[in-house]
Amino acid sequence: MAVSTVKVTINGQTYDLTYNSHSGKWEKAITAPSVTSYNINAGHYYPVQIQAADHAGNKTSKDDRDKTLGGHLRLAVKETVKPIISITSPSGGAKLTTASPTIKFQLRDEANGSGIKISSLSLKIDGGASIRNSSSGMTYNAVSGGYDCTYVCQSALSEGAHTITISIQDNDGNTANQASTSFNVDTVPPALNISTPANGFITNKESCIVSGITNDEVSSPVTVTIKLNEIDQGEVNVNKGSFNKSINLREGSNTIVVRSTDSAGKYSEVARTVTLDTSPPVISNVTVTPNPVNGGQTFTIEVTVSD
Numbered sequence: 001m002a003v004s005t006v007k008v009t010i011n012g013q014t015y016d017l018t019y020n021s022h023s024g025k026w027e028k029a030i031t032a033p034s035v036t037s038y039n040i041n042a043g044h045y046y047p048v049q050i051q052a053a054d055h056a057g058n059k060t061s062k063d064d065r066d067k068t069l070g071g072h073l074r075l076a077v078k079e080t081v082k083p084i085i086s087i088t089s090p091s092g093g094a095k096l097t098t099a100s101p102t103i104k105f106q107l108r109d110e111a112n113g114s115g116i117k118i119s120s121l122s123l124k125i126d127g128g129a130s131i132r133n134s135s136s137g138m139t140y141n142a143v144s145g146g147y148d149c150t151y152v153c154q155s156a157l158s159e160g161a162h163t164i165t166i167s168i169q170d171n172d173g174n175t176a177n178q179a180s181t182s183f184n185v186d187t188v189p190p191a192l193n194i195s196t197p198a199n200g201f202i203t204n205k206e207s208c209i210v211s212g213i214t215n216d217e218v219s220s221p222v223t224v225t226i227k228l229n230e231i232d233q234g235e236v237n238v239n240k241g242s243f244n245k246s247i248n249l250r251e252g253s254n255t256i257v258v259r260s261t262d263s264a265g266k267y268s269e270v271a272r273t274v275t276l277d278t279s280p281p282v283i284s285n286v287t288v289t290p291n292p293v294n295g296g297q298t299f300t301i302e303v304t305v306s307d
């Protein structure tokens with residue numbers, strides 16, 4: 001008997017195949033479904049069903065569960081859209097005051113995509129060994145379209161510049177454009193040396209020069225503030241680390257606090273106590289004994305002075 005029709009059904013669409021007398025086969029060129037098969041079932045394929053009928057009205061069908069032909073009736077369809085990596089923290093150029101920073105990033109695949117393959121995650125610090133989704137310090141939470149991830153650096157980073165790079169693939173093997181961010185670790189406050197005044201300085205001049213040298217290894221330039229008796233003395237110019245500023249002391253004891261702050265926010269402070277004394281000593285009494293004194297003899301002079 002002769003075959004009358006052969007049909008194929010994929011993803012709810014049925015197509016008629018045509019007989020090719022050269023090959024003796026039934027065939028058709030079919031446009032694949034636009035959506036990846038990754039999430040269709042556990043096997044990640046579209047089931048294909050074949051139905052054949054003869055002129056007598058007998059029908060037979062085969063599908064993906066068939067013991068012999070089932071393996072050929074599974075159509076894998078892949079999408080080709082790269083997933084996207086967004087590093088949300090730290091921002092580029094950030095100055096971090098911890099040596100064990102927290103890196104936050106998002107992994108997203110497109111709508112109806114195959115989804116993020118979290119086991120393909122690779123995070124590198126300064127081009128070092130890959131840190132994986134299963135690595136200590138890494139957490140990842142499933143969200144719509146992908147994952148929100150957090151990595152807490154497990155060993156202290158050195159002072160200075162570092163770069164994080166992150167790679168990921170989706171379940172269909174599309175590799176995201178690598179994401180990276182560079183930042184500085186700065187755990188050390190600026191060096192600060194006060195040249196003048198010396199601590200405990202006593203003067204009769206109201207005007208006092210506060211001068212010194214400061215700098216920071218990682219996060220120069222620094223800013224300097226001077227407080228006199230807890231009152232800020234205004235802008236302090238710092239030129240290549242050197243600064244000097246004239247301030248006006250009050251009579252008596254004065255407290256000067258100089259603070260140098262780097263651009264990471266770490267600071268050093270030095271305090272000086274300075275005394276302004278503009279009152280001359282007072283001579284209140286003088287005695288000369290004996291007076292008169294005989295020539296060539298000793299006399300004693302006693303002066304009472306207070307300050």
Ligand SMILES: [Ca+2]
Pocket residue numbers: 079080081082083109110113114115170174
């Ligand atoms: Ca994709």
Ligand SMILES: [Ca+2]
Pocket residue numbers: 186187188189190216217218219262264266
């Ligand atoms: Ca610093």
